[in-house]
Amino acid sequence: MTYHRSHSGELTTFSAQLKFRLDPFQRTACTALEEGHSVLVCAPTGAGKTVVGEFAVHLALAASGKCFYTTPIKALSNQKFADLTERYGRERVGLLTGDQSINPDAPVVVMTTEVLRNMLYASSDALRGLSYVVMDEVHYLADRFRGAVWEEVILHLPLDVRLVSLSATVSNAEEFGAWMETVRGDTAVVVDETRPVPLWQHVMVGRRMFDLFDAKSSEQKVLVDEDLVRFVRHREQQDRMNSWGRGGRGGPRRDFRPLPRPEVLAKLDEEGLLPAITFIFSRAGCDGALAQCLRSRLELSREEDTAAIDAIIERHTGDLPRADLEVLGYWEWREALHRGLAAHHAGMLPAFRHAVEELFVNGLVRAVFATETLALGINMPARTVVLERLVKFNGETHAELTPGEYTQLTGRAGRRGIDVEGHAVVLWQPEVDTSAVAGLASTRTYPLRSSFRPGYNMSINLIDRMGADESRALLERSFAQFQADRSVVGLVRGIERNEGQLRGLADQLGGSESGFLEYISLRDRIKQRERQLEQQRRTDRRGAAVEALVALRRGDVVAIPTGRRAGLAVILEPDATPGDPRPLVLTEDKWAGRISVADFPTPAQPLGRMRLPRRIDHRTARTRSDLASALRNTGFMAPGTQRRGRRAEAADDRELATLRRSLRAHPAHHRADREQLSRIGERYNRLRRETETMRQKVAATTNSLARTFDRILALLDERGFVHEGEVTADGRRLARIYAESDLVIAECLRRGIWRGLGPAELAGVASILVFESRQESGFLGVSGPTAPIRRAVGATVEVWDELRADEARHKLPPTREPDVGFVTGVYKWARGDGLADSLLASGDRGNPLSAGDFVRWCRQVIDLLDQIHSTADDPEIASTAAKSVRAIRRGVVAVDAA
Template identity: 85%
Template sequence: MTYPRSQQGELAKFSAELSFGLDPFQRNACAALEEGHSVLVCAPTGAGKTVVGEFAVHLALAGGGKCFYTTPIKALSNQKFADLTERYGRDSVGLLTGDQSINPGAPVVVMTTEVLRNMLYASSDTLATLSHVVMDEVHYLADRFRGAVWEEVILHLPPDVRLVSLSATVSNAEEFGAWMETVRGDTTVVVDETRPVPLWQHIMVGRRMFDLFDTDSTDQRVVVDGDLVRFIRQREAEDRMNGFGGPRHGRGGPRRFFRPLPRPEVLAKLDDEGLLPAITFIFSRAGCDGALAQCLRSRLDLSRPEDREEIDRIIDKHTGDLPKSDLEVLGYWDWREAMHRGIAAHHAGMLPAFRHTVEELFLRGYVRAVFATETLALGINMPARTVVLERLVKFNGESHAELTPGEYTQLTGRAGRRGIDVEGHAVVLWQPEVDTSAVAGLASTRTFPLRSSFRPGYNMSINLIDRMGADESRALLERSFAQFQADRSVVGLVRGIERNEAALRKLRGQLGGEDGGYLEYIALRERIKQRERQLEQKGRSDRRGAAVTALVSLRRGDVVAIPSGRRAGLAVILEPDASPGDPRPLVLTEDKWAGRVSAADFPVPAETLGHMRLPRRVDHRTARVRRDLASALRDTGISAPGRPRRGKRAPAADDHELATLRRSLRAHPAHTRPDREQKARVGERYNRVLRESETMRQKVAATTNSLARTFDRIVALLTERGFVEDGEVTADGRRLSRIYSESDLLVAECLRRGLWRGLGPAELAGVVSILVYESRQEGGFLGASGPTAPIRRAVASTIGVWDDLRSDEAKHKLPPTREPDLGFVDGVYKWARGDGLAESLLASGDQGSLLSAGDFVRWCRQVIDLLDQIHGSADDPEVAATAAKAVRAIRRGVVAVDAA
């Protein structure tokens, strides 16, 4: 976009309105933006990246255009809306988050990135005169669940819109910027790795605090503080001497008795050191709540009596509209007591009104210690003087994994308040499993690579086809950052192939060239070697298969012979195992050893040599029982064979193809040449390089156009199901284009088939919940059930469609649509029909684990979001009207208060 002359010098006007001077990176980014470039700004948390976004707002207003300010989560959108409203006034700023629509026609609109993506697909009129888009936390495009939205927006924005991308510090900023340049035109990359407030790293061992790094060391490498290392070694030695680190009698084996310092004492220590306010990151909601409860049981009080009145005013401002009847269920009084004592928890399971109260009280200095999950590190404005990490392992959605350097940097980036603190502090609480060198590695790695998570889905594909046709859609996918990164990896592979081709030409010359005869000869040798390898693998597979079959057939009391190894000799089966893939029966040997054996212990299949009667219950862990059974086994008179019987002839001995190849080799003219072995060694190198090249070519073929291939498979499935016909989107396809859900195609199929017709509002809410709710534990999908017969029928039909869809996805080699989850059906049904919060909570959640009030509200709003989409996309007027009624029925009480 070319700016009018009157805009030159806008940076000077903007700077004059600030209460602080711009840092060099801020000035460079703003200057590039004023010159008409898009900008990518990568800087640490708290460095002031948002100033560049605010300058984009200033430029848009000065030029008579619009600016959209996008964030990854609603809480950030609400926070930015408040900031910009305070600066520019209510008439100039709007908010769109799905839950809320405030002044959407304003020249500056704050929104979640999904809202902007939906606008682009719908070609919304609000995009007219759009001149700037700010994408805050753009590194979120690496998120495997929602990251694709960021790339969709970047690819679809009109070319004359200037894009301001704000990211945490990443190690491949230049790569990301190069891609932005290819898809958005002129893009200036500004990287700043300097924290505005220096960060000191510490380890707390018991009540003692140590610096993590040896700051006096002249070594260029990262060096852990020597006093810290010596103290830990001394403590571990004392534990061993006192018996705390040694074995414990009884079951369980070795066990340490180390107990970390109680949370109240940790906070008291930090308070004594002048390190409050502090955020302690605990990677579970229950852990945060438990830590707060532990502090409430203690005498810890971090607040001042004179602040009580202002704390109450802020609490009442956020929670005054909560129904009084629900306060007890919400744990309101304990929560309020914690605020009065200057301590709090903060996580997504809390009621939004509670969470926002904590945020404001923390910012104002009335709450001085917060126990939080890592979601707080996503950009919410809650900096602290100190960040405490209790553990360096967290659950990543699939398994418990160690923190990455990027996650550690993001979390500790909260420490140090710009303009308030001279320095920030990161404190790791030591436990026996904490390796100080590993902590030093985490703390010294400042950046992490940004990896795209972009993959085409059903809604994205149908919208692309509708807007630009299949061919242009394929071309657009090939312009994504995901394909850009894949293609860059291909460049290295192609170079490797080229190097190998040069080496092959040289080796061919040493072999006498194409007509020298040796190339054909070494090709024969290679084919023989490959065939022998295939037959050997087949032989091993056959032998293992026979051994597995024999083990599966064994029964309790059967006596077998373990043919070789340390356990060679007779053994009796105590517990059979019929697992077809890897059976591991429990045995007792004649030398009193009890344990499990596998197919690897039987080079020849196990054979039943006899049988012995066993007691009904055998406690093989007891030495006396093992001794008596081993004696009985020896007394059976059964003897082990002297040596394993010979197995079948090797497959190679009877293979016709191998025999033919060997005859051809012996008959080849090169076979009798005197330099045969010398040339053969050159030929082996030639074949090795040839195999390497073929492997690299296969990788190139798998990588190139990988997104386009996925897109083609999606189009094939959508065509098969009638959502696309002759390359055009059908009426059913247009309905799918308006559904933005992880289960988008399943929703569209259910609407098309009329499976939800005839349901009441509360019943529809219950059925729809199975497509958005996700249990926090395994086993959320429990079969077709529900509180009413219509719900049970609709749920069963929906699951049937899902099962059919999943089969088609497997056929087309596509990722499966996620499994419906029935854990929220009863709860949202009761709430939508008017039951109280206590009754609805009791009916919600996983087996044995009820939902928190905050999770209940969050899932209610997820259901509302999908019901809104159904209301706007259903062709059936009855279903559309029922969806609208269901939204109104759910949006009451705690669900309606302080929507975020």
């Protein structure tokens, strides 16, 4: 879309106040906005998208209207509030986050997106006179936790409000814009893929720095720098030679040691490439990298900067209790800052993290080791971004970076108005393929996928505002359904294409009259039945192996038939976990550990029993050696590996026998060209199954959100939150609870489960519905430091258990499991214990929370307690929740809230 009135009145006034000239994409977007369109702006990190949002603020103020500026996270809201306050003055700018309310009636209010969503559901008076809404970082709608909020806001905002959506570069901007046009009316899509500061890509091999791309590279043909390829090949040959010389087998060296971080930073400093952010995909990795630098002689700051560094440190941490500084690692952190070094990750105390951000932006810290969370919106550009590895843990497995993730991380390199160019440096390791790096760096694919799904709170609010029929219609207008419907178009085309091919193959088989289609159908049914029986055989065998492991008792001697642990073993600690028992054993070769079904292709049978001491510390070598010796002396013999006669399930199956008889009796079975036609028939069957799968996908995708909504409605109706399509009093309470476990919380309040708890006890119980352990431990059984906590935790888990059963019956996604990992920690903190004791009592056993995580979870508990305070009908619970909030909001939890 092109706009010609490039020198319109308000845009001329606005641009005259800026210290720089507007780029073409900024001018195009601002012109569209002034002409009355909503706009979607997609541009790289640091390109200046927010100028368009600031122009919306200018237009609102010029017309005596209102503008809400929304961001996905509190830190960004605080940052934007500071920027706009500096420009327009404190009396005209307000801030609304879960923690803070400053000047909420101002004409310009910065807020988190959740706050605006809640306003829309409550039909807040604050929406009167609203003319513009800026949605910064709108690509967050792909976020599985926060994403749905964006779509709720876009769908619910009055149509006369102009929407300014600011997004990172996404490859399907036109699709997103087409949806916005559908639900919001006239929307201009402005896409700019030009980085304001050019980015140079490098690979660092040892101490040598190479350009990644050859000078002859083009958009059509990406070439890796010849010198880099030659040097890496030479380096790999040397490594292989060294490995053979040590008796190794060649290949990538297992003992490869990367260049120490201090030397990497010294090299970057020498090349004039600081300040730099080094992305390391773990918090412990960031802290370890910083510690490595502190052990070296690396100094990146100037002596004359010390006073300025201390002033910023004092501004952010001056209110921290002195007694807590040692626990927080304050002195090591401060020493690192004095040397121009820092870490940055979510495990740090917010006050520390914000001090690092300010110091880095002001050039007082020149090297930061950060997790990828820094790439999400925080304004910390650098001259150089370093990637140590191109693999990260995604919560389930170690996966290679996607082109979108690579682009987002390296997008931090190059500071507009400071650097002529930015630099991305990948540190070479033996497993790094330079061609793959070039592919990552040259691909700009970052598709936006909706994460919108109806939940209990959303559904109850929809019903309350517009009734069931209109709610279904609104869900069908969501970006999620829009994308699903577009995928259906592709599936339908695929079905049509396959049906054409099926007709062609049927003709080759002589058509429906030849009878050969019936014959190949019989062959296919036989193959499927054989597969089914084989699967059943494996399932039965595993079931028998599970039962046998569960039945083992302490002292039983068994023979592990195969694998590295083959031989005799004695059971030290049985395990009756349903489906996956893992008893602790000691083998005759002194290995102690847990075995599983995978170690037993045939069920474990006790060979006999062995007397064991009452207490066994299997971790000590002496104990293992003595027990293994006793095991070998028992006289039991591990039988040789037996070849178990395969049960003849297939031969015994009546259905399979009938099918085989029908096949042999079929006229086509005796044709001379049977095998030739059967090969065509196999293609026909494969294509027919694929087509049927596609039809099922179409059926599942069409109106999928509306069907989920109807299931939620049925469950809510059963539980009395809705009656005959109307929201009940209990339902209205649920409508005001915004949490992942919203329905569990509403049920607990309705049943009075938390009545009688003290403020610290209520904090502990509430934590099980927000806290998530970093390791997957989940609910570990009813536990807690006091009897009332244990009673309330047990009753809360019962509510969750009932709900999970209902969700399974209604075919709904399960509500997440309660997690008791924070109960004792937040209880201790709320009753006034010190930070050190509260930290030790928090998190997974043997793995206490970091200070940053402790503060973050305390604030999550505060947020839930605030909601309990405002929604509970029982005055005692409401009062206790308010006291609990005040008890938690102290010390490190109260400092630098963001």
